[in-house]
Amino acid sequence: MIRIGICGYGNLGRGVEAACLAAKDMELIAVFTRRNPEDLKLNSTTPVYSISEIADFKDKIDVLVLCGGSATDLPKQTPDLAKHFNVVDSFDTHAQISHHFDEVNKSVLGNDRVAIISTGWDPGLFSLNRIYMESILPMGKDYTFWGKGVSQGHSDAIRRIPGVLDARQYTIPKEEALEAVRKGKEPELTARDKHLRECFVVLKENANPKEVEHAIQTMPNYFADYDTIVHFITKEELDKNHKGIPHGGFVIRTGKTSAGVNHKIEYSLTLDSNPEFTGSVMVAYARACYRLYKEKQYGCKTVFDIAPKYLSIDSYEALLKHLL
Amino acid sequence: MIRIGICGYGNLGRGVEAACLAAKDMELIAVFTRRNPEDLKLNSTTPVYSISEIADFKDKIDVLVLCGGSATDLPKQTPDLAKHFNVVDSFDTHAQISHHFDEVNKSVLGNDRVAIISTGWDPGLFSLNRIYMESILPMGKDYTFWGKGVSQGHSDAIRRIPGVLDARQYTIPKEEALEAVRKGKEPELTARDKHLRECFVVLKENANPKEVEHAIQTMPNYFADYDTIVHFITKEELDKNHKGIPHGGFVIRTGKTSAGVNHKIEYSLTLDSNPEFTGSVMVAYARACYRLYKEKQYGCKTVFDIAPKYLSIDSYEALLKHLL
Numbered sequence: 001m002i003r004i005g006i007c008g009y010g011n012l013g014r015g016v017e018a019a020c021l022a023a024k025d026m027e028l029i030a031v032f033t034r035r036n037p038e039d040l041k042l043n044s045t046t047p048v049y050s051i052s053e054i055a056d057f058k059d060k061i062d063v064l065v066l067c068g069g070s071a072t073d074l075p076k077q078t079p080d081l082a083k084h085f086n087v088v089d090s091f092d093t094h095a096q097i098s099h100h101f102d103e104v105n106k107s108v109l110g111n112d113r114v115a116i117i118s119t120g121w122d123p124g125l126f127s128l129n130r131i132y133m134e135s136i137l138p139m140g141k142d143y144t145f146w147g148k149g150v151s152q153g154h155s156d157a158i159r160r161i162p163g164v165l166d167a168r169q170y171t172i173p174k175e176e177a178l179e180a181v182r183k184g185k186e187p188e189l190t191a192r193d194k195h196l197r198e199c200f201v202v203l204k205e206n207a208n209p210k211e212v213e214h215a216i217q218t219m220p221n222y223f224a225d226y227d228t229i230v231h232f233i234t235k236e237e238l239d240k241n242h243k244g245i246p247h248g249g250f251v252i253r254t255g256k257t258s259a260g261v262n263h264k265i266e267y268s269l270t271l272d273s274n275p276e277f278t279g280s281v282m283v284a285y286a287r288a289c290y291r292l293y294k295e296k297q298y299g300c301k302t303v304f305d306i307a308p309k310y311l312s313i314d315s316y317e318a319l320l321k322h323l324l
Numbered sequence: 325m326i327r328i329g330i331c332g333y334g335n336l337g338r339g340v341e342a343a344c345l346a347a348k349d350m351e352l353i354a355v356f357t358r359r360n361p362e363d364l365k366l367n368s369t370t371p372v373y374s375i376s377e378i379a380d381f382k383d384k385i386d387v388l389v390l391c392g393g394s395a396t397d398l399p400k401q402t403p404d405l406a407k408h409f410n411v412v413d414s415f416d417t418h419a420q421i422s423h424h425f426d427e428v429n430k431s432v433l434g435n436d437r438v439a440i441i442s443t444g445w446d447p448g449l450f451s452l453n454r455i456y457m458e459s460i461l462p463m464g465k466d467y468t469f470w471g472k473g474v475s476q477g478h479s480d481a482i483r484r485i486p487g488v489l490d491a492r493q494y495t496i497p498k499e500e501a502l503e504a505v506r507k508g509k510e511p512e513l514t515a516r517d518k519h520l521r522e523c524f525v526v527l528k529e530n531a532n533p534k535e536v537e538h539a540i541q542t543m544p545n546y547f548a549d550y551d552t553i554v555h556f557i558t559k560e561e562l563d564k565n566h567k568g569i570p571h572g573g574f575v576i577r578t579g580k581t582s583a584g585v586n587h588k589i590e591y592s593l594t595l596d597s598n599p600e601f602t603g604s605v606m607v608a609y610a611r612a613c614y615r616l617y618k619e620k621q622y623g624c625k626t627v628f629d630i631a632p633k634y635l636s637i638d639s640y641e642a643l644l645k646h647l648l
Contacts, residue, residue, distance in 0.1 A: 131633070266590075266592045281460050308630075312455055313459070
């Protein structure tokens with residue numbers, strides 16, 4: 001059994017917990033938290049410890065799955081913890097990945113550990129599709145679309161506007177753009193061409209809806225470059241109809257192999273729960289992490305370094321017989 | 325530059341040739357044929373040799389791409405040639421893959437070579453999707469559909485019926501079955517439920533269409549278990565409208581990560597030319613084959629053994645920056 005620890009117990013931590021419980025070759029040893037361990041209500045009987053005690057588990061855990069955020073938690077946690085543990089994270093700030101890789105690599109190489117960073121679905125499964133598609137169809141162009149799904153960052157940005165009590169923002173790929181891409185037209189698409197932003201907003205008493213709508217639609221980086229639809233709803237409606245954290249998206253590449261001979265490759269995800277699915281991907285990579293450690297293949301890795309067989313619970317013989 | 329040889333110059337060989345010409349890191353050294361070399365009309369200026377001369381190229385070629393058929397060519401060619409060359413094949417008789425793997429592995433291990441077998445799209449890219457999907461969503465079910473596309477085997481079977489001059493058979497996935505799968509119903513589907521077979525047949529003079537239609541629709545293994553539509557057309561219509569070798573298909577997995585939390589992963593290919601696309605996949609794996617050889621990772625491999633980074637022409641730094 002692969003002994004797993006979870007570091008951080010928010011939505012993603014709960015997703016990793018669910019995926020570990022579904023994995024027949026894994027045993028959940030401990031959940032670590034910055035909060036008071038007694039305050040956590042788990043979905044399993046896994047013991048909970050303060051993160052300050054984590055060093056005691058150096059030899060009791062095979063892989064530590066890091067469930068903190070990319071903004072402030074992981075840039076420090078992943079390199080720190082990779083000195084003592086094999087780790088998997090879902091660091092997703094695309095522009096910082098190279099730097100994060102270097103920092104983590106320094107930690108693990110000196111300590112004979114394996115770290116797999118930036119797993120999940122984007123970065124993660126979508127990255128895998130981009131590399132396979134580009135390698136196979138070099139004469140072509142690929143496109144990534146996100147949604148329909150909840151963007152936590154955009155929802156938070158709306159909540160910070162004065163007069164807003166609560167909000168939920170959906171990123172929606174535009175059907176016209178998807179269709180143009182699928183037809184192999186290789187269009188040049190702006191942010192506005194690709195995605196629509198739909199916001200469900202609960203106002204505080206006496207707030208001015210016109211002002212809030214304007215504040216949202218003109219917010220730089222988040223909304224100004226998009227067509228943004230704002231709906232005002234009650235707190236009850238928000239809690240009833242917008243509780244989930246669905247997400248998904250598309251990676252599509254069209255290209256040719258010779259003059260006039262065209263091909264299309266399309267990959268899509270439709271997810272009821274972004275954190276549960278991301279947790280499932282991380283747990284598959286935790287299995288790979290354990291196996292690479294056993295093979296002494298130390299170092300920092302990404303999904304690009306991991307041969308697919310390391311993710312599967314099946315024997316190689318079974319894979320050749322049933323999946324190839 | 326990676327020095328490539330092509331063994332066999334039918335449709336697949338031509339596809340590999342096109343893909344090599346598109347690869348900036350590859351050089352096409354030679355095409356080998358069982359026919360008279362002077363009879364071959366290539367799409368490039370690559371020199372052509374008789375297969376009997378192939379041993380002279382042991383040190384002149386980095387990877388030999390084998391473009392023979394799975395029925396009789398590859399079971400002998402791949403193990404034989406893997407004694408002297410790094411090789412890539414597209415062996416696609418699913419039931420025989422384990423045996424083929426063992427035979428090839430015996431050849432390469434004793435000779436410090438790398439062989440990658442069963443590349444292409446099924447087996448190949450579809451297999452990759454099955455292993456990733458199953459590893460990430462263990463509680464679920466996946467389905468593979470083929471088409472719309474030309475089945476060479478089924479077209480040949482029709483041509484062997486007395487009274488038939490020429491024929492082309494399309495395998496078509498049934499939309500109702502695709503939709504039931506996409507909805508996450510995890511249906512049990514028979515061969516008839518999943519695919520339709522549509523045949524375009526040119527009769528010889530005086531042949532009886534009723535008899536030919538009956539012979540097709542009742543043919544065991546090939547057609548008896550399917551809904552099969554037969555159209556009779558002229559030779560001119562066949563040559564004009566059914567000259568291409570398009571294909572494609574779908575791998576879809578639906579599953580849950582916890583009670584009531586469902587997800588769908590879908591991968592699809594729409595290919596103008598089956599052999600050109602297959603050739604492109606083989607050439608990406610030829611790149612991987614060369615790199616594994618340089619790293620002395622000898623042995624027989626499948627797509628399950630190959631880390632995605634080995635397929636890409638880009639540096640690892642570029643991959644982290646632009647594709648992850």
